[in-house]
Amino acid sequence: MYPIISLSVTGLLTLFLGFSENKKIVFPASIAFLLIALATAFIDWNAPGFYFNDMLQVNNTSIVFWAILIISAILIMGFSEGFERFEFAQPAEYFAIVQFSLVGAIMMVSFKNLIMLFLGIEILSVAMYVLTGADKRNIRGNEAALKYFLMGAFATGILLFGMAMFYGATGTFNIGSGVFIGGDNSFFLWIGCTFMLIGMLFKVAAAPFHLWTPDVYEGAPTIFTAYMSTIVKTAGFVALFKVLSTTFSGLQDFWWIMIAVLVTLSLMIGNIGAVSQNSFKRLMAYSSISHAGFMLLALLGDHENALGSIMFYSVVYTLATISAFGVLMVVSKERIEKGRVYEQNDLFKGLAQNNGFLATVLIIAMLSLAGIPLTGGFWGKFFVFRDAASSGLFWVIIMAVLMSAIAIYYYFKPVLLSMSKKTSLESITINPLAKFIFAITTFGTIVLGIFPWILRSLF
Amino acid sequence: MEDWMNQLDWAWLQWLALGIFGFGAVGGALYLFFTKNILYGAYGLLTSLISVGGLFLMNGAEFLAVSQIMVYVGGILILIMFGIMLSAKGEKKEDALKVVNVNSLVSLLFAAVMAGGLIFYSVKMGGSRSLAEPSAEQVQDLGMSLMTTQVLVLELVGVLLLIVLIGASYIAKK
Numbered sequence: 108m109y110p111i112i113s114l115s116v117t118g119l120l121t122l123f124l125g126f127s128e129n130k131k132i133v134f135p136a137s138i139a140f141l142l143i144a145l146a147t148a149f150i151d152w153n154a155p156g157f158y159f160n161d162m163l164q165v166n167n168t169s170i171v172f173w174a175i176l177i178i179s180a181i182l183i184m185g186f187s188e189g190f191e192r193f194e195f196a197q198p199a200e201y202f203a204i205v206q207f208s209l210v211g212a213i214m215m216v217s218f219k220n221l222i223m224l225f226l227g228i229e230i231l232s233v234a235m236y237v238l239t240g241a242d243k244r245n246i247r248g249n250e251a252a253l254k255y256f257l258m259g260a261f262a263t264g265i266l267l268f269g270m271a272m273f274y275g276a277t278g279t280f281n282i283g284s285g286v287f288i289g290g291d292n293s294f295f296l297w298i299g300c301t302f303m304l305i306g307m308l309f310k311v312a313a314a315p316f317h318l319w320t321p322d323v324y325e326g327a328p329t330i331f332t333a334y335m336s337t338i339v340k341t342a343g344f345v346a347l348f349k350v351l352s353t354t355f356s357g358l359q360d361f362w363w364i365m366i367a368v369l370v371t372l373s374l375m376i377g378n379i380g381a382v383s384q385n386s387f388k389r390l391m392a393y394s395s396i397s398h399a400g401f402m403l404l405a406l407l408g409d410h411e412n413a414l415g416s417i418m419f420y421s422v423v424y425t426l427a428t429i430s431a432f433g434v435l436m437v438v439s440k441e442r443i444e445k446g447r448v449y450e451q452n453d454l455f456k457g458l459a460q461n462n463g464f465l466a467t468v469l470i471i472a473m474l475s476l477a478g479i480p481l482t483g484g485f486w487g488k489f490f491v492f493r494d495a496a497s498s499g500l501f502w503v504i505i506m507a508v509l510m511s512a513i514a515i516y517y518y519f520k521p522v523l524l525s526m527s528k529k530t531s532l533e534s535i536t537i538n539p540l541a542k543f544i545f546a547i548t549t550f551g552t553i554v555l556g557i558f559p560w561i562l563r564s565l566f
Numbered sequence: 567m568e569d570w571m572n573q574l575d576w577a578w579l580q581w582l583a584l585g586i587f588g589f590g591a592v593g594g595a596l597y598l599f600f601t602k603n604i605l606y607g608a609y610g611l612l613t614s615l616i617s618v619g620g621l622f623l624m625n626g627a628e629f630l631a632v633s634q635i636m637v638y639v640g641g642i643l644i645l646i647m648f649g650i651m652l653s654a655k656g657e658k659k660e661d662a663l664k665v666v667n668v669n670s671l672v673s674l675l676f677a678a679v680m681a682g683g684l685i686f687y688s689v690k691m692g693g694s695r696s697l698a699e700p701s702a703e704q705v706q707d708l709g710m711s712l713m714t715t716q717v718l719v720l721e722l723v724g725v726l727l728l729i730v731l732i733g734a735s736y737i738a739k740k
Binding site (some may be wrong): 111115118119122156159160162163197200201203204207210214222223229230233234236239240241243281338 | 610660715716717718719722723725726728729730732733735737739
C-alpha cells in the first residue's frame with residue numbers, strides 16, 4: 108500500500124523538479140525516490156491485511172514482489188546515467204512516467220478486486236506505450252509505439268469484456284470469494300475466464316498473442332525494452348497466477364488445456380523464431396516469448412509451489428535480461444550507423460578481446476537465459492519443470508526440454524561472436540554506475556545458480 | 567377510474583418512446599452500415615448512440631444514460647468529426663475520404679450471431695431476473711460510494727489520467 112502512495116507523490120515531485128534549471132538533479136532524485144518507495148514497502152512486513160474495502164491485499168509475498176519490481180526498476184534506470192541522448196531530452200517526464208508505471212505494476216501484484224487489476228494493467232500499459240515512442244525521431248520507434256498502442260488497446264477491451272462477463276456471472280469483482288461454478292451462469296463464467304486470459308496473456312507476450320513483441324522490442328529504445336521485458340512480465344505473471352489460482356481455480360478443468368496449448372505454442376514460436384534473427388533485440392524478443400512459455404508451465408502444476416517458481420524465474424530472467432540489454436546499450440552507442448545505434452548480433456564481434464568485463468557479463472547472461480547449470484536460469488527452468496511434472500504433463504515437459512536445446516543454439520550466437528578474433532570496435536567506455544549494475548546482476552545470476560534456496564526459501 | 571386512465575396513458579407513452587429509441591438505435595446503425603458518405607455515417611452513429619442513451623433512460627439507468635451521452639456523443643463522436651474534418655482536405659470531390667465496406671458478409675454474420683445470443687439469453691433469463699426498482703437516489707449513492715468505499719479507485723484513475731496527459735504532451739512536444 109505505502110509504495111503506491113509514495114510513488115504517486117514522488118512522481119508528481121519529479122515533474123516539478125523538471126522546472127528547475129539544473130536538469131542533472133532529476134536522475135539522482137528519481138533513484139532516491141525509488142529507494143524511498145522500496146523502504147516504505149517493508150512497513151507492512153509481517154502485517155498482512157486488506158486495504159480500502161478489500162481493494163488491495165498485502166502480505167509478505169506481495170511485498171517480496173514489490174521489492175523485486177522496484178529493485179529491477181532501479182537497476183534499469185541506472186543505465187540512463189550519463190546518456191546525453193534524445194530519449195532523455197525531457198528527463199523529468201520520463202522519470203515521472205517510470206514511477207507512475209511502477210504504481211500500476213504494484214497494483215497488479217497485490218490486487219484483490221478486479222477493478223484494481225484493470226487499473227493496474229492500464230497504468231502500466233499506457234506508460235509503456237509512451238515510453239516505446241519516447242525516441243520521437245526514430246521512425247521505427249514511432250511504428251512500434253503505434254502498433255503496441257493499437258493492439259494493446261484491443262487487448263484491454265477484451266480484458267474488460269471478460270471482467271464484465273465475470274461480474275455478470277458472479278455479481279462481484281472480488282477475487283477468491285467463493286465463486287459459484289455451474290448452473291445457468293457458467294457459460295458467462297467461461298467467456299469471462301477466456302477473455303480475461305487473452306487480455307493478460309497479451310501483456311506478457313505469450314503466443315499466439317505475441318505478434319507485437321518483435322517489432323515493439325526492436326523499435327523501442329533499448330532501456331525501455333529492458334523495462335518492458337522484465338517489469339511488465341513479472342507483474343503480468345503474478346496477476347495471471349492470482350486470477351487463475353483464486354477465482355478460476357474451480358474452473359481448472361476448463362483452462363488447463365488452454366494453458367498447455369499456449370505453453371506449447373509459445374515455446375515453439377519463441378524458440379524457432381529466434382533462430383534466424385540477426386538483430387539482437389529481435390532475438391531477445393523471441394526469447395522473451397519462449398520465456399513466457401516456460402513461466403506458464405508453472406501455472407500447470409500445483410498452486411502451492413507455483414508462485415515461488417514464478418518468483419524465482421522472474422528474478423533470474425530479470426537479472427539476465429538487464430545484463431544482456433545493458434551490454435547492448437553500452438556497446439551499441441560506440442557504433443553509430445546512419446544516425447542510429449547499431450544493434451545487430453555482429454556488434455559483439457571480438458568483444459572478449461576488446462573488453463573482457465563486458466564479454467563476461469554478456470556470456471553469463473546468455474548462459475543463464477539458455478538454462479545452463481551453475482547459473483540461475485538452470486534452477487528457474489528446473490523449478491517450473493518440476494511444477495509441471497507434478498501434474499503429470501510429460502508431453503509438455505518433453506516439448507519444453509527439446510525447445511531448451513534449440514535455445515542453446517541461438518543464445519550461443521552472440522557468445523561465439525564475442526569470442527572471435529576480429530574486433531569491429533575501438534575501446535568501449537563504461538561509466539562506473541553501469542559497471543556496478545553489471546556486477547550486481549552477474550553476481551546475482553551466479554549466486555542464484557549455486558544457492559537457489561536463498562530465494563526459494565522465502566516462500 | 568381516473569387513476570387507471572392515467573396509468574394506461576403513461577404505459578402507452580412509454581412504449582412509444584421505447585419504440586422511437588429502439589428504431590433510432592437500429593436505424594442509425596443500419597444507415598451507418600450502408601451509407602457511402604463518411605460524414606453522414608457519423609450522423610447515423612450519432613442517432614444510434616443518443617437512442618441507446620434514451621433506452622438506458624427508459625430502463626431506469628439514469629447514470630448510464632448520462633455517461634453514454636457524455637462519453638460517446640460528447641467525446642468520441644466529436645473526435646470522429648474532427649478526424650474527418652482534418653483528414654479530408656482534398657480540392658476535388660473525389661479526393662474526399664472514401665468509404666469501403668470490407669467483409670460485409672462476415673461482419674453481418676457476426677452481428678447476427680451476437681444478436682441471436684443476446685436475444686436467446688435475455689429470453690432465457692427474462693423470468694428469473696427482474697429489473698432493479700429505479701431509485702431517485704441512485705446517482706447520489708454512486709457519488710457517495712465513489713468518495714467513501716471506492717475512493718482508491720477514484721484516486722488511481724486520477725494517476726492513470728495524469729500519465730495520459732504527461733504522455734500526450736511528451737509525445738507532442740518538439
